[in-house]
Ligand SMILES: *[C@@H]1O[C@H](CO)[C@@H](O)[C@H](O)[C@H]1NC(C)=O
Ligand SMILES: *[C@@H]1O[C@H](CO)[C@@H](O)[C@H](O)[C@H]1NC(C)=O
């Protein structure tokens with residue numbers, strides 16, 4: 001299914017030994033290829049072209065088809081000089097039969113990063129996000145923001161608006177947009193999911209945080225993540241309880257709040273609707289709910305400095321109604 005223009009990270013790929021696909025539920029020794037990748041990405045890079053337009057690296061983490069790729073195609077081609085504003089990286093679960101967007105800007109600008117299977121309730125989603133960050137760090141020194149998205153995410157604004165919000169907004173210079181919460185009611189159960197004392201001494205309970213799995217990190221924080229070994233060695237331990245086990249909702253907020261709390265906004269720019277949900281799955285929007293009014297409501301936040309750039313979680317059937325309002329509503333601003 002993968003056509004050759006997608007496989008741009010070829011040198012990266014060839015430098016790695018053949019992978020053994022281990023079950024993500026079993027604690028495996030750190031894979032040598034991942035370690036090599038993270039080490040290379042964490043090394044200081046010379047930042048050239050300081051005067052060039054900085055880019056957003058869009059990181060798609062998926063285990064199914066990218067249903068909304070026609071909408072993203074419109075997003076990526078919505079501005080005249082769009083090609084200078086972004087790069088796209090895709091981590092697609094190799095055990096699924098995934099078809100990739102054909103033709104267009106999305107297709108030509110996507111790089112497939114060497115991927116491994118992902119599963120809920122295991123650290124595999126953290127590993128996948130780290131692989132995406134590492135590949136994007138190495139690929140282009142102009143990648144200054146790194147936005148993690150899934151196949152259920154949609155854009156709420158045009159590419160130019162998104163780029164201006166991140167790079168030209170004086171209220172949050174060089175901050176990461178990641179939710180960091182310490183008041184979740186079952187936080188202690190989440191902390192002890194790997195065993196009562198498993199996180200000690202590196203992560204005392206007072207440092208343990210929770211937040212949305214979807215974030216936008218600065219280049220500095222992307223490097224903090226790929227450089228980290230200490231916390232990763234804790235968070236990659238398997239859960240001993242079935243519930244609540246959501247490693248990816250803890251690793252990134254905990255690491256960044258321990259290392260650089262002032263460099264984080266504490267706020268995610270990806271809107272999600274948890275109203276009336278308690279089973280670990282947020283509200284899944286269906287086609288009849290899609291309207292210009294919904295898009296406007298999803299953009300609004302209670303904060304005076306922030307708004308939402310992306311939203312989740314949308315059922316595949318939403319593609320048609322979303323495409324109908326794309327030009328007049330979503331990418332109008
Ligand atoms: C992705 O789409 C292709 C057809 O376009 C289909 O054959 C395949 O089963 C789909 N994969 C998944 C994981 O749904
Ligand atoms: C959030 O989801 C609930 C249903 O669970 C729905 O009633 C409500 O309208 C949704 N809110 C927004 C802003 O879409």
Ligand SMILES: *[C@@H]1O[C@H](CO)[C@@H](O)[C@H](O)[C@H]1NC(C)=O
Pocket residue numbers: 300301302
């Ligand atoms: C804003 O605050 C109100 C009241 O606390 C809440 O009902 C609403 O969901 C919040 N909206 C967002 C976007 O967080």
